[in-house]
Amino acid sequence: MSISKLVSGVEDACSGIQDGMTLMLGGFGLCGIPENCIDQLVKLGVKDVTCISNNAGVDGFGLGKLLSGHQIRKMISSYVGENDEFERQMLSGELEVDLIPQGSLAERCRAGGAGIPAFYTPAGYGTEVAEGKEVRDFEGKPHILETALTADFAFVKAWKGDAAGNLIFKATARNFNPMMAMAGKITVAEVEELVPLGELNPNEIHTPGIFVQRIFQGKSFEKRIEQRTVRTRKTNS
């Protein structure tokens, strides 16, 4: 009999979050971010959290909501270029920031979930990122040692999910969500569509339910588009 991860809603899903915790949040830009949980974090008013997220949202949306309430003590990200308030807090020293290469961020989260405490990567060798890190040559090429990342809570957003915690993501909304699901001590999944057990094809599941501790049907996803780029139907080029 499968193990149920179903909780009633975002309140239950986010219970136990405390000030000072380390949180992972899936998404790339505003694509595939856990909107419901972010709103709940604002509502709960948790403070001094460390957020591990590829980006920091935009002013007033995504993690930007937590930033404007000064709820974040430290950000671990790879790219934060879309957020003026972020840049202001960082340059003024209000916000501690650890910028790391995107591939290393993804791999470090996966490593955290996979019981790999550390690995070598060429990314960042010879840069600020390598400062204080072990350097070792493999086949004549220098690599740096990167360590695993884990989190007290990981928040991911999926397209479909079931009570067993199995998740399917849609298109490029997958991004960091699967690795962060692996790396959370408590992983919370909000889904656009909660389907009956057995409806997901076991061959098509991206994140096995074993990595998810709590799942709920999300509400009112805004799914804001950051850069709406289109071809006009007239020219069709």
Place this chain on the structure above:
Amino acid sequence: MSISKLVSGVEDACSGIQDGMTLMLGGFGLCGIPENCIDQLVKLGVKDVTCISNNAGVDGFGLGKLLSGHQIRKMISSYVGENDEFERQMLSGELEVDLIPQGSLAERCRAGGAGIPAFYTPAGYGTEVAEGKEVRDFEGKPHILETALTADFAFVKAWKGDAAGNLIFKATARNFNPMMAMAGKITVAEVEELVPLGELNPNEIHTPGIFVQRIFQGKSFEKRIEQRTVRTRKTNS
């Protein structure tokens, strides 16, 4: 315009294989093994190859075919218990064998494909597997350093595939195939069903075509079952 990996058949797919090469072969037991390519390796009579495969087939099937022709110089596997000829060749010293933990084997193949030259794992610490390997403590627990594996050719077997090299595996026939596809300099995929480009849902593909250099429609898959275990319809228990 997508990059075509389609070749006419197993002969083209296996062209360029030379004596002494390192080959990876997907599959767990006899499940998900590249039957067509194994037969072609027998036909080509390549010698002194190093085979990286979780298992070594059974007498007369799977890699057992290469073993009986003494084509294999060295096996890198995790479990070889189903093959008498294998055990004979190993104990007599005809066959060099490197046995490594299954999880480390999978991760080392993935690392080879992912540009991670080495990583730490707790598996094998304090055992023969750790001999000559660096030991390092992380959070008070000893880990050993394992290095990446790559191969001149990787042979994988998929359920469905398209000309772009995208692959979908079926059920537990997936096993080592995706990681070995990543780690082959030339990865050859034989598929049960070659489908027109665009027919595979991009959200459901297990192995992106970028990891596959050659793909062809396999023939006469035997798909032998190693341990046929069933419930009888009468008792239905």
Place this chain on the structure above:
Amino acid sequence: MLDKNGIATRIAQEVRDGWYVNLGIGIPTLVANHITEGMEVEFQSENGILGMGPFPLEGSEDADLINAGKQTITAMPGAVYFDSATSFAMIRGRHVQLTVLGAMEVSANGDIANWKIPGKMVKGMGGAMDLVASADNIVVAMMHTNRAGESKLLPTCSLPLTGVGCVKRVVTNLAVVDIKDGAFHLIERAPGVSVQEIIDATAGTLIVPSDVPEMTM
């Protein structure tokens, strides 16, 4: 004295609601048949399935759906398939709460040997080294003595090790034995087995409390 199914039945009592469990080949596989009805438990097989079900009905077996023992199986509702790297990410990352596996030898400090007899038998470790190096709960299921009647619970293992200091509990045909502080601790007797029989069959230091309850099966 327990038979193999008896050992499996006793080990099934170790399983807790909400646990993911990996069962090794042999006696451990039988544990699945003895889980309390209605308990939320999922079985992980390291070849790539979570939510393993019973053997298929005759005629409906699928060569592409097997367990780590290469047996044809079925999938339960809510099951999921995955590749070997993801499978061992689950195991190494401690997402699996219980591992049950067989052993040729277990030592009083929790070492286990189950993959090789030098010069005689070399099957390989399969996933066992990853499992024992990672899991928090490792229960060994085995006969208390080998075919020659020699104890498999030893001061130190004589065979090449699979893992060091990892076994927490051993369930045999004679007893439940815990391992801590470098010694075996007798916890329960199998039905009809005397404490003396267990002492005689245990080569490593065995701590015996004044009262040793019989297993409740």
Place this chain on the structure above:
Amino acid sequence: MLDKNGIATRIAQEVRDGWYVNLGIGIPTLVANHITEGMEVEFQSENGILGMGPFPLEGSEDADLINAGKQTITAMPGAVYFDSATSFAMIRGRHVQLTVLGAMEVSANGDIANWKIPGKMVKGMGGAMDLVASADNIVVAMMHTNRAGESKLLPTCSLPLTGVGCVKRVVTNLAVVDIKDGAFHLIERAPGVSVQEIIDATAGTLIVPSDVPEMTM
């Protein structure tokens, strides 16, 4: 002198049949528009798509389908989606044959800086550090000088580095410049640009052959 589309057009000539290509934000993105018709090329976007197509028709944009520049896109037949770890496995594992990205500075030994101006601008490196540390072919697309008119091709970079000794070729509004043996090598002039103009706009050592052909566009 080339405009941004001109630079992209020239870089498109670097692309070979059968290559997977990663295009950075800005000028590099434009390269996709100038690939020779019928050439088998696939664009990888590190946020998780291979086989990226053109922008969607108005009204059919999908918030769940974007590129690394957060722009709404489409998928070509044969496209595939994947997670960020798999994406960088492709990049780090050298499965992507060409990376085109912008830069604030490039040095004569192939160093590149494009992610940070201390105390002023900190956008982060995104995937750039992984890309430049891994790709065999790294082509930088940028203007030859900055807004203040200062050369961006320097003896050494003054800004925090993104990668060391990795850039092989730079295509600017003025020239195609290769980097080897610690120096810039002038390969081609942009249409209507004199060798002297390029020499004047290049702060690092520039090796100039006797004959410098004009780009064929």
